[in-house]
Amino acid sequence: MAPPTRRSVVTAALATAAAGILLPPRTAAASRPAPRPPALRRAHAHNDYLHPRPLHDALDHGFTSVEADVFLVDGELLVAHEATGLDPARTLASLYLDPLLARVRAHHGRVHPGYHDPVQLLIDIKTDGAAAYLALDRQLHRYRFMLTSYHDGRVRPGAVTPVVSGDRAARVPMEAQRTRHAFYDGRPEDLGTTAPASFAPLISTSWSEVFDWQGTGPFPAAERARLRTLVARAHREGRRIRFWATPDASGPEREAVWTELLAAGVDHLNTDDLAGLERFLRAHDRNTRGEDARPRA
Known part of the structure; x- marks a missing residue:
């Protein structure tokens, strides 16, 4: 076989370059990650820490609210459902605050x-509501740059809004603060009181x-009216x-209740079934991103 001439080498190089000009768009498109589906503003992960990957599983399903139970143990907030399940490695910081901070930094403040x-x-x-809250307050201060905060009557939205639920004794030290990085989970009896939404937004x-009604048969008209009145009053x-x-439990009863909650404008649908609620909301909730006008503290 005759050795290649200079002309044939140049021609081959030009052909390769031309192919390279045509190929990158397809190659780049193929390697580009698929766009994330919109976040689900109504999706709340109840007992989130029981999933294989606390926080991460819920966020991967588009959830915008997650729940963690905490116990105060030797000054540390440990995450568990029962005291018998406490593990010193499963802290609020390691399971939630640190991963949330990493995501906020990676996603330009979101x-x-x-x-x-x-x-x-x-x-x-x-347990230990007041003491646990004071320990939480000290810990949240270290993450304050990503958190929604309250100061002298004004709320500054952040990427993450901590809301304190559970032991009602936490309320006393919270109400005494001029500056907070957490908010209070109120009850229906807080509606119409002097406790403002800047304190109890939920x-x-x-x-x-x-x-x-548990989803079997028609929703009684009186109960539907009660639900919508309660939601409207909160809003x-x-x-x-x-x-x-x-x-x-997966089935028509759960879907019937979820349908009524959605129709009434309930803000957070509560579930342990991340995939099940994601499927329901993507099929039934038009506004998955949550760009509405209500305060989002």
Whole structure:
């Protein structure tokens, strides 16, 4: 075989270069990560820490609210459902605050790229309410640059809004503060009181304490009216609303209750089934990003 001439080498090089000009768009498109689906502003992960990857599983499903139960142990806030399940390695900081901070830094000040409302971190204090809150307050101060904050009557939105639930004794030290990096999970009896939305932006209660209907058969008209009145009252005061202990076993009863909650404008749908609620909301909730006008503290 004859050796290649200079002309043939140049021609081959030009052909390769030409191919390179044509190929990159397809190659770049193929390697570009698929766009993330919109975040789900109504999705709340109940007992989030019981999933294989606390926080991360919920965020991967688009959730914008997660719940962590905490116990104060030797000055540290440990995450567990029961005291018998405490593990010194499972701290609020390691499971939630540090990963949230990493995401906020990676996504230019947001937990979910393109989602401009705060993500809610609902912290359920199981025991020692006042002492646990004071320990939490000291810890949150170290993460204050990513947190929604309150100072002298004004709320400054951040990427993450901690909301304190559980042991009601936490309320006393919280109300005494001029500056806070957390907010209070109120109850229906807080509606119409002097406790402002800047203190208690969320109203939560057990579904079964207010309603008998569990998704079987038609929703009684009187209970539907009660639900919508309660939601409208919370929204008039600039608060969000959530029900815990709604039916959560996969099936028509759960979907019926979720449908009524969605139609009434309930802000957070509570579940342990991340994939199930994601499928429901992507199919039924038109506004998945949550760009609405209500205060989002």
